[in-house]
Amino acid sequence: MGEASLGFLNANQAAAEGAITAGLKFFAGYPITPASDLFEYLAKKLPKYGGVVVQSEDEIAAINAIIGASWAGAKAMTATSGPGFSLMAESIGFAAMTETPIVIIQNMRAGPSTGVATATGQGEVMQSRWVSHGHYGIVVLTPFSSQEAYDLTIKAFNIAERLRVPVVVLMDYVLVHTRERVVLKKPPEVEVLERKKPTKPPGEYRPYEPDPEDLVPPMANYGEGYAVLVESMAHDERGYYAPVDDVYERLVKRLVDKIEVNRHMVVESATYHTDDAEVLFVAFGSVARSVMSVVKEARMEGKKYGLFRPISLWPMDEKGLRKAAENAEQVIVVEMNYGQLVREVERIVRDKPVHLVPLLKLDLPTPEEIVEAARRWL
Amino acid sequence: MAVIRNIHPLDRFLRPERLPHMWCPGCGIGIALSAFLRAVNELEEEGRIDSRKIVFVTGIGCTARASGYVRxxxxxxxxxxxxxxAMGVKLANPDLIPVVFSGDGDIVGIGGNHFIHAARRNMDMLVIMVNNMIYALTGGQVAPTTPEKIYTTTTPWGNPERPFNAVTLAWIAGANYVARWSVTHPELLKNSIKKALLMEGFRFIEVLSICPEVYGRHIGFRSPVELYTHLRKVVKIRGKIRPLETEYDWERGITLGEFVVRDEPGFVRRLMEVVKGGKA
Structure with a gap:
């Protein structure tokens, strides 16, 4: 029986609860603002659910530990912020290459470098997609409330396990310090998916041989007798290093294509008064909440403003965005950096003027500040 | 191409279809790997280990390529x-037996911090470090284990750095078991691996190896046999001495032996004890 309960949680706590609901069994982390309290919350709570929480010597160890734990059969996660995410870069590619299900909570703060640890930012729109070298697929989800932090962390695990990909939940400093009501659910009220198990016996099973319909290979865990080779080098379906054109091309294409083929599982967006919107705002994360107020107030004054909010950032709901922009005369991208998301919006919406409103502020911008910054297009 | 299977008793631990391997003629890594496989084989025949529980983890380098050859x-x-x-593997499923098998650059160079902290935690794993004293796969650059004054491609005037003595490092960081052997004495190495495989906590075995192609050749050894014969003179087996008394010097000698055997609880046991006994 599914039963819901209520919590009054910030996005860190909500994401931790979502992870527990999804079946998290291993968490490794390194202290960093503003992700430490998620770590602390799990350190206290996860052992009661039979899970292990460990503090590693750095973020590089944390990401590699969760990859190892995932192959040992556990649903595994880490949480960090910009500097730690940069340190994890190489091994996020390792997870993508070896098709390892992992979830990374990334709480954005103001960068670059050490930046302002206690201030918000959205500087990792592009980095979250291209964090590691080489070409590969990755999924990035962006909540804008505690409820979504909970729901999307569950979704992140479902995608990670079912598609064998690393999934990033991209939150920000404001969200993780805002407490609000969260409805906590249990299966079957909420769907919790598991990785596909091998259907072939050891000897015949090949760890990187995809099922043709979804391009995702079933996954054998360590200790189950399959002698699985987790190979960071370019490999064939057995995991054997194969520096030859056709194997390399087949592998890289599939790492990207398996997300495209399963787009329906991933892509998500929200709209607010977009049906007849003449001015379409695009924003995500906490800043989208301020933009929502802008739209709300404008509507009371009879102005036809709307908001398109990507929930899956990578890949984005391109159709949804184009549809929301159908009647728009202007598309205004509001983001807390100097212009990243706008590049994607320009690529997707080609027949409308797309404007950038970059807000390099250390606190959540007010609706008035957003209107002021966007004034010349309004 | 037809593959003849099971012509060697250790073939069941290997992927013979991947042969020939990529190691150079005269390389010592095969001797170290063979010692490990014989140790596992003997323990399994004695009914003391289930080889299906072993997780063989490597990093990057010549030695690290072993993960592709083992089954x-x-x-x-x-x-x-x-x-x-390997830490993640063990903590997610404590029934598994992680074995890290990698080179000196991988373990105490780029991975040095992980090494220190895994030893400090007494993290349950066996680490076998094959030490060829050089970055071999990339062509012979100086390693944190290269002896002083040795020519390498990035220290063409001779190595000005002092090398790590990995034995003292592992000991001071808190490992349960610390030993150093050499490919010149594979039987002693095998016995040490057998012992360490059955222990808990962090176990560290360094294996001095020979790299005739880029270590030996660059410093004037004209054949693997010449280098191997020289290494036999460099290494000195000592019984019952403490880690601080071990030497790591190409001229004065490199001490082999078993230097630390402790029975302190490993991290898994410690973690289970605090979670069960404590309040949070």
Whole structure:
């Protein structure tokens, strides 16, 4: 029986609860603002659910530990912020290459470098997609409330396990310090998916041989007798290093294509008064909440403003965005950096003027500040 | 191409279809790997280990390529990250037996911090470090284990750095078991691996190896046999001495032996005890 309960949680706590609901069994982390309290919350709570929480010597160890734990059969996660995410870069590619299900909570703060640890930012729109070298697929989800932090962390695990990909939940400093009501659910009220198990016996099973319909290979865990080779080098379906054109091309294409083929599982967006919107705002994360107020107030004054909010950032709901922009005369991208998301919006919406409103502020911008910054297009 | 299977008793631990391997003629890594496989084989025949529980983890480098040749659950991780990967494996499923098998650059160079902290935690794993005293796969650059004054391609005037004595490092960081052997004495190495495989906590075995192609050739050894014969003179087996008394010097000698045998609880046991006994 599914039963819901209520919590009054910030996005860190909500994401931790979502992870527990999804079946998290291993968490490794390194202290960093503003992700430490998620770590602390799990350190206290996860052992009661039979899970292990460990503090590693750095973020590089944390990401590699969760990859190892995932192959040992556990649903595994880490949480960090910009500097730690940069340190994890190489091994996020390792997870993508070896098709390892992992979830990374990334709480954005103001960068670059050490930046302002206690201030918000959205500087990792592009980095979250291209964090590691080489070409590969990755999924990035962006909540804008505690409820979504909970729901999307569950979704992140479902995608990670079912598609064998690393999934990033991209939150920000404001969200993780805002407490609000969260409805906590249990299966079957909420769907919790598991990785596909091998259907072939050891000897015949090949760890990187995809099922043709979804391009995702079933996954054998360590200790189950399959002698699985987790190979960071370019490999064939057995995991054997194969520096030859056709194997390399087949592998890289599939790492990207398996997300495209399963787009329906991933892509998500929200709209607010977009049906007849003449001015379409695009924003995500906490800043989208301020933009929502802008739209709300404008509507009371009879102005036809709307908001398109990507929930899956990578890949984005391109159709949804184009549809929301159908009647728009202007598309205004509001983001807390100097212009990243706008590049994607320009690529997707080609027949409308797309404007950038970059807000390099250390606190959540007010609706008035957003209107002021966007004034010349309004 | 037809593959003849099971002509060697250790073939069941290998992927013979992947042969020939990529190691150079005269390389010592095969001797170290063979010692490990014989140790596992003997323990399994004695009914003391289930080889299906072994997870064979390597980083990057010549030694690290072993993960592709063995038929265990295995991983070929990014450079230096075999130890944290193995930590995750063990903590997620304590029934598994992680074995890190990697080179000196991987373990105490780029992965040095992980090594120190895994030893400090007494993290349950066996680390076998094959030490050829050089970055071999990349062509012979100086390693944290290269002896002083030795020519390498990045220290063409001779190595000005002092090398790590990995034995003292592992001991001071808190490992349960510390030994150093050499490919010149594979039987002693095998026995040490057998012992360490059955222990808990962090176990560290360094294996001095020979790299005739880029270590030996660059400093004037004209054949693998010449280098191997020289290494036999460099290494000195000592019984019952403490880690601080071990030497690591190409001229004065490199001490072999078993230097630390402790029975302190490993991390898994410690973690279970605090979670069960404590309040949070």
């Amino acid at each position: 265990f659950d295995a991983a070929h991780t990014p450079h230096g990250r075999a130890i944290p990967y």
